[in-house]
Amino acid sequence: MKNLKSELCWHIYGIIHRNQRNFLEAIRCYQQALKIDPENINILRDMAVLQVHIRELEEHQETRRTLLMNKPSLPVNWVAFCVSEHLVDRILAIINP
Numbered sequence: 001m002k003n004l005k006s007e008l009c010w011h012i013y014g015i016i017h018r019n020q021r022n023f024l025e026a027i028r029c030y031q032q033a034l035k036i037d038p039e040n041i042n043i044l045r046d047m048a049v050l051q052v053h054i055r056e057l058e059e060h061q062e063t064r065r066t067l068l069m070n071k072p073s074l075p076v077n078w079v080a081f082c083v084s085e086h087l088v089d090r091i092l093a094i095i096n097p
Helices: 007-019 023-036 041-053 057-070 075-095
Strands: none
Touching: 007 023, 007 041, 023 041, 041 057, 041 075, 057 075
């Protein structure tokens, strides 16, 4: 609570908000943690899950792209990025026929 320059504190604070179903505040906490440590895989992964949950698909796509660029050797990152691309294209096709 007292160390506002620690990504771990912000990450845990985000987890607390997520458990209380305050998803927007949890994402804000994760974003604050990423300002301190922009390549933290765990924070990026947690944020991506919440972005899909509240349907922020364009932001989810960018988060998945960041994960892919950080660890391109992991097949799960490629699959998740492809799914995020598909979700965004699918939603845009529904909005703009």
